[in-house]
Amino acid sequence: MTDKLRLRFAPSPTGALHIGGARTALYNWLAARHEGGELVLRIEDTDHERSTAENVEQILDALRWLELDWDEGPVSQAGRAPAHALALARLLESGAAYRDSATAKDVEAWKAEHGAGSGYRGTPTEEPGAAIRLRVPDEGETVVEDLLRGPVAFPNRSYDDFVIARGDGSVLYNFAVAVDDAEMGITEVVRGDDHLSNTPKQLLVLAALGHEPPRYAHLPLLHGPDGKKLSKRHGAASVQELRDAGYLPAAVRNYLALLGWGTDDDTTLMPTAELVARFRVEDVGRAAAIFDEKKLRWLNGRFMRELPLDDYTAAVARHLGREPDEQLRAACEIAQEKAQTLEEVWPLIRFLFEPPVDDPKAWAKVMKEGAGELLAAAASALEPVDPFEPAAIEAALAPVLDRFDVKAGKLYQPIRVAITGSSVSPGIFESLAVLGRERSLQRIGAAVERLSTGQLDV
RNA sequence: GCCGCUAUCGUCUAGGGGACUAGGACGCCGGAUUCUCAGUCCGGAAACCGGGGUUCGAAUCCCCGUAGCGGUACCA
Numbered sequence: 001m002t003d004k005l006r007l008r009f010a011p012s013p014t015g016a017l018h019i020g021g022a023r024t025a026l027y028n029w030l031a032a033r034h035e036g037g038e039l040v041l042r043i044e045d046t047d048h049e050r051s052t053a054e055n056v057e058q059i060l061d062a063l064r065w066l067e068l069d070w071d072e073g074p075v076s077q078a079g080r081a082p083a084h085a086l087a088l089a090r091l092l093e094s095g096a097a098y099r100d101s102a103t104a105k106d107v108e109a110w111k112a113e114h115g116a117g118s119g120y121r122g123t124p125t126e127e128p129g130a131a132i133r134l135r136v137p138d139e140g141e142t143v144v145e146d147l148l149r150g151p152v153a154f155p156n157r158s159y160d161d162f163v164i165a166r167g168d169g170s171v172l173y174n175f176a177v178a179v180d181d182a183e184m185g186i187t188e189v190v191r192g193d194d195h196l197s198n199t200p201k202q203l204l205v206l207a208a209l210g211h212e213p214p215r216y217a218h219l220p221l222l223h224g225p226d227g228k229k230l231s232k233r234h235g236a237a238s239v240q241e242l243r244d245a246g247y248l249p250a251a252v253r254n255y256l257a258l259l260g261w262g263t264d265d266d267t268t269l270m271p272t273a274e275l276v277a278r279f280r281v282e283d284v285g286r287a288a289a290i291f292d293e294k295k296l297r298w299l300n301g302r303f304m305r306e307l308p309l310d311d312y313t314a315a316v317a318r319h320l321g322r323e324p325d326e327q328l329r330a331a332c333e334i335a336q337e338k339a340q341t342l343e344e345v346w347p348l349i350r351f352l353f354e355p356p357v358d359d360p361k362a363w364a365k366v367m368k369e370g371a372g373e374l375l376a377a378a379a380s381a382l383e384p385v386d387p388f389e390p391a392a393i394e395a396a397l398a399p400v401l402d403r404f405d406v407k408a409g410k411l412y413q414p415i416r417v418a419i420t421g422s423s424v425s426p427g428i429f430e431s432l433a434v435l436g437r438e439r440s441l442q443r444i445g446a447a448v449e450r451l452s453t454g455q456l457d458v
Numbered sequence: 459g460c461c462g463c464u465a466u467c468g469u470c471u472a473g474g475g476g477a478c479u480a481g482g483a484c485g486c487c488g489g490a491u492u493c494u495c496a497g498u499c500c501g502g503a504a505a506c507c508g509g510g511g512u513u514c515g516a517a518u519c520c521c522c523g524u525a526g527c528g529g530u531a532c533c534a
Contacts, residue, residue, distance in 0.1 A: 012534045047533055104531070116460045119530095131532050149463075158461045158530085166532045173534050197462055197529035220464075221527070255470095258483090262471045266482040285471080288527065292469045295484040305497080338496045348495085366494095412493035424495045 005037025006187045009070070010077075010177070012044040013055035016238035017062040019291055020192065020222040023256045027219060028190045029068045030257065030279040040184060041073035046176050051078075062239035067249050067272075075184070077176055084171040087179045087209060088132065088164070096208035097164060098122070101130040107160065120160040132165040134175070134204060142200035147188075147217035147282050154200040162201055178202040182211035190217045190281055193288070217281045220260055220288045237291065246319055246343030248307075251300040259289045269302055301340035312336055316345050327352070330434050334426040348426055352434055356421030356443060365423060366413040372451035374404060374411050375418060379444045388437045390429035397429075418447035 009028045011021055032039040043059075045051035060074065091097035100122030102110070107120045122133050141153045164175035171179075181189060181202075196218045206213045242252055250272055257275050258268065261284045270278070304312065310324075313332045317324035319342040331349035339345045350357065381396045382388075401411055412428045419440055425431050432440045 010534095014534070044534060050533070107531095111460095118460090133532095152462070154461065160530080162530095163532050168532090170532090172532070177534090192528090193463070194528055195534090198534095200461095218463085223527080258470065260470085262482095264472065266472060268470090268483050287464055289471090290469065292484075295470065298484055301497080337498095340496075344496085362494095408493050410493095416494065422494090426495090428493055 004187075005032065005035045006040065006185050007032045007037060007190060008040040008042050008181070008184065008186050010042040010044050010180075010191070011059050012047065012050075013052060013059055014047070014050040015055060016240060017059045018238050019242070019256065021059075022062065022066060022239050022252075023222060023259060024190065024192055024219060025063060025068055026066070026253060026256050027261075027279075027281060027284070029070075030276055031188070031190060031281050032071075033276045034279055037187075038071045039069075040075065040186070041070040042075045042077060042180065042184070043073075044173065044177070045076055045078045046171060046173060058240070065243055065249060066239060066252065075180075077180060080176070080180060080183075081170070083183060084165075084176055084179055085169065088169070088171065088175070091134070091164075091208055092132065094208070095135070097132050097134050098124040098161075099127060099130040100133050100161070101125050101127045117158060119157055122161050129167040131163045131167050133161040134164050134201075134208065136161050136204060142203050144196065144199045144203065144216055146196070147215060148219070148284055148286055152196065154197070156200075159200060159204075164205065174198055174201040175205055178205035178211075179209070181214055182206060182209065186214045188215045188217065188281075190219065193218045193221045217284070219284060220286055222259060223288050223290045225290060237293075242296075244343075246341035246345075247296065247300050248303050248315065248342070251296065251303040254303070255296045255299050259291065260285050269299065297340050304339060304341075305337060307336075309333055309336070316342055319343070320346060334430040334434055338426060347422070348424070351420035351422070351425065351431070356417075356419060359417075359422050362417050362421065362423040366417050367447070367451060370404075370406075370410075371414045372448050374400065374406070375414055375444050375448045375451070377403070378411060378415055379441055379448065382432070382437065382441060382444075385437065388433055390427070390433050393429045393432050414447070415444065419443045 007028045009025045011017060011025070017025070029039055031037070041063075043051075043056055045056070056074070063070070088097070092099075102120075102122050110120050111118065119136060121136075121138075136159045137156045139156065141155050144152045144154070146152055162174065163172055165171045178201075180186075199216060199218075203213055239252075253272055253275065254270050257270070257279065261279065263278060267274075267278075304315075307315065309329065309332065313324045313329045316322075316332050317328055322328055328349075331352045332345070335345050335348040338348055377400045378397060381400050382393065385392050385396045397411065401408060404411075413423065416425050416428055416431070417423060419425075419431065419435055435443075
């Protein structure tokens with residue numbers, strides 16, 4: 001094959017892009033980029049009932065967020081109706097297809113009579129409103145040469161003379177796909193496993209039209225935690241949901257790539273460039289995989305920690321809808337090591353932007369007897385610290401520990417609760433430093449005050 | 459029903475006849491990091507669906523079964 005590789009991603013806009021679709025898009029993209037081929041985006045919108053413009057926009061939005069670009073399109077399949085009509089006329093002309101007025105009920109009755117193993121064979125009619133069916137041979141088999149599983153043979157007689165166009169002339173999926181793939185010069189079709197049994201139909205259409213078929217690779221499906229095929233009605237995680245949950249596109253790409261594909265040296269963490277360099281469709285596994293968010297979380301944390309601070313700040317800002325200013329940057333710097341998702345950042349840095357939260361449990365847990373005294377001592381120790389930086393703060397607090405002869409946690413936890421309201425925060429010295437001397441002393445003072453008035457909340 | 463695909467730890471996987479007392483990663487459990495959480499480091503438990511073949515030898519090849527999944531629309 002000297003043909004330049006040309007792939008296509010062809011989603012149907014009947015809902016948001018879910019992770020299974022996203023993985024298919026990613027694999028097509030990786031295959032194209034790996035070989036320096038082209039990727040065409042085609043929207044399979046021949047079902048007017050279910051296809052909506054909003055869904056198309058959602059899919060484009062998802063692909064853009066994933067940073068998967070395409071070289072051509074989006075091409076509307078419905079927009080190619082004239083080309084479909086032409087191909088249809090040719091088949092009618094050659095006798096490869098015929099009009100048949102049978103309804104679904106008629107077909108059912110026919111099958112009841114001829115046995116379950118036989119595909120329906122209709123009776124040609126001149127009736128203008130009748131649907132158009134493709135003539136399927138009774139003998140022989142149609143073989144799909146699949147890149148992942150080798151040849152897969154399907155007996156022709158198990159297929160109906162299937163409908164390729166409705167009575168009104170609008171075409172159906174298996175016909176449109178075959179025509180489009182051929183006419184758009186697609187050399188390799190990478191799509192979900194759920195299309196494997198439909199491929200013989202497309203091969204039959206291609207043969208009737210005299211087109212050379214593309215190569216096919218049918219990816220194993222992605223299953224939900226219930227083991228079933230992932231679908232929109234599943235409520236399965238859409239790409240947008242992953243974004244809202246605070247995942248990084250690069251981490252999602254890495255994770256999705258690993259669902260069904262692995263390297264022989266067990267590399268897990270791979271930047272996109274490495275994915276592109278190493279990915280080969282023929283290396284994809286054959287068994288369905290289940291989406292497991294835990295591993296995505298871990299992977300995402302790895303990517304987050306490796307981000308340069310400015311990029312990290314920008315990502316957090318975008319997620320929070322804030323400006324990536326100096327204050328946010330300083331907050332991000334002390335939180336970067338601790339968050340696995342962008343969503344987890346705010347609870348850690350919130351105290352720098354708002355008054356301490358009110359968490360009775362945290363307060364009750366650490367504000368025990370002696371806490372007030374310790375906090376008062378800590379405040380005095382912090383007062384003269386200059387510059388107000390982590391190392392200096394730690395040095396100033398150390399003597400307090402000795403004087404009261406308490407373990408570090410005895411002092412630091414009350415301080416943490418005093419300045420953040422929560423028992424969880426970034427490192428205590430860093431937190432104090434970024435909060436600043438004034439606000440720190442003020443909050444510690446408030447806590448001492450609250451303790452002295454006997455408010456030992458439960 | 460019919461046609462087809464698939465089957466290694468809970469999950470993602472490596473392994474393609476001897477290198478397998480089956481490797482890695484996530485998760486889980488335990489320990490360390492005398493500030494929380496997270497992270498990091500160390501240690502641990504944890505799998506070849508079942509049965510027949512083929513072979514000196516099978517997780518690896520073949521057959522049957524079982525299970526799961528997909529297709530079987532005038533949906534895509």
